[in-house]
Amino acid sequence: MRFTKLAVRYALAAGMILAGRAESPSYLLFVSNERSGDVTVIDGSSDAVVATFPVGKRPRGIHATPNGGRVFVTLSGSPRMAPGVESERAPADKTADGLGVIDPVAHKLVDRWHVGSDPEQFAISKDGKFAFIANEDDASASIVDLDSGQSRGKVKVSEEPEGVGVNPASGEVYVTCEDKGEVFMISPDEQRVIAKIAPGGRPRSVAFLPDGSRAYVACENGGDVAVMPAGSLPMGTAISKDGKELYVSTGRGNAVVIIDTEKNAVVTTVPVGNRAWGIALNPDGSKLYTANGASDDVSVVDVKARKELKRIKIGSGPWGIAVVNGVK
Numbered sequence: 404m405r406f407t408k409l410a411v412r413y414a415l416a417a418g419m420i421l422a423g424r425a426e427s428p429s430y431l432l433f434v435s436n437e438r439s440g441d442v443t444v445i446d447g448s449s450d451a452v453v454a455t456f457p458v459g460k461r462p463r464g465i466h467a468t469p470n471g472g473r474v475f476v477t478l479s480g481s482p483r484m485a486p487g488v489e490s491e492r493a494p495a496d497k498t499a500d501g502l503g504v505i506d507p508v509a510h511k512l513v514d515r516w517h518v519g520s521d522p523e524q525f526a527i528s529k530d531g532k533f534a535f536i537a538n539e540d541d542a543s544a545s546i547v548d549l550d551s552g553q554s555r556g557k558v559k560v561s562e563e564p565e566g567v568g569v570n571p572a573s574g575e576v577y578v579t580c581e582d583k584g585e586v587f588m589i590s591p592d593e594q595r596v597i598a599k600i601a602p603g604g605r606p607r608s609v610a611f612l613p614d615g616s617r618a619y620v621a622c623e624n625g626g627d628v629a630v631m632p633a634g635s636l637p638m639g640t641a642i643s644k645d646g647k648e649l650y651v652s653t654g655r656g657n658a659v660v661i662i663d664t665e666k667n668a669v670v671t672t673v674p675v676g677n678r679a680w681g682i683a684l685n686p687d688g689s690k691l692y693t694a695n696g697a698s699d700d701v702s703v704v705d706v707k708a709r710k711e712l713k714r715i716k717i718g719s720g721p722w723g724i725a726v727v728n729g730v731k
Contacts, residue, residue: 430686431507433474433725434694434701435462436718437483442476443701443717444510445692447685447726450703450715454510460499464524464567465681465723467507468531468549474505474725475549477522478515481540495521495540502534502547507727516552519545524608524723526567528574528591535576535591537564544578546591556594560587566608572615579606579620586620602628610640610649612664619649619662639682641691643706652679652693659693659704671709675702681723694721 430447435458442462444454459478467474480499500521504514519538522545526535533555536545542562546555562582569576575597576589584603587596604625611618621628621637628637628651636654643650648670649662657677661670676695679702683692690712691704700714701721 429730430726430728431730432683432692432701433465433467433476433505433507433727434681434717434721435465435476435723436699436720437461437463437696437722438720439718441718442474442505442512443721445701445715445717447690450713452715452717455718456511458503458505458512459501459515460496462503463722464522464536465725466525466527466534467725467727468527469529470531471507471727471730473549474507474727475525475527475534476503476505476723476725477501477525477536478503479521479523479539481521502536502552504552507730514552516547518547518552518554519543519557524565524567526569526576528569529571533591535567535569535578535589537567537578539563539565542580544576544587544589546594558587558589558594558596560589560596561585566606566621568609568611568618570611570615570618571613577609577618577620579609581605581607581623584622584625607638608640610642612642612646613644614646617664619651619664621651623654638680639693641682641684643684644688650682650684650691652682654678654680657695659691659702661709673704673709673711675704675711676700676714681721683724683726685726686728692724692726694724696720696722 432445434443441457461479462476464477480496501515502518520541521539522536523539534547561580566579578587586600588598604622623636638654639652641650651660676698678697679693681694693702703712
């Protein structure tokens, strides 16, 4: 797959998300709160908080299995530091590193697996059997069996790996590495790097069209993407169910940008909360949610109306969002 970089200029007034319908099926959102060390549960029908429970230190990446039976969250004992700060100044608690296992019905942490060093973001295979985890301080990606919690291998990448995505067609795993501005394509079966691309600009996340024909990589410092906008700090990405729109949270831009994937052009931007990072669509694609790390809330956006509906106050430093369908 070949990336093309498209610097799309846009006015930094924006941030968007999707709107709900009364007849939509029930679903829950699980939001990881990095600073307070817990996960908040939001009822998607009412957009109200129904639970908050502790999970461990620095919960960040969070995803549900395809069938919604479990939710996983990465935990890290490494202190929150700006890039380039010497680790000796803030020693890490490596015993706190792991992948937390959450029961979405009981709303509690039921297990924690040691899966790597300073795990941050991850992705789950389409069949729900494996997780591919970026180990931020180890320049590697771990492959973890989600039935047993055992490691099935580790692939070296470059420094500060963060974003992870799985191509829905080929199953190849993409890992974005911030330090050198690189994206690694990994064959999970062969457990080796099969290609490397250098979009630059501190790449943070990756999203795919439903047919796997195109990938979008958010590059924070460059303010652009391998197909994305310039002018702010793109962070999280989500694709509409029909593949026609890409939604990008802009971090300190406090907005969501909507991109037409056929024209590779910005449609609009929608203002949301402060430091919007984690982003997720509800099951029918009518509402979009952002985890706003600096304002300690979650924005609810009506996708069709292109406007923020409300903000839900949760824990401290929300980071990621996982949606679980059909659970109350």
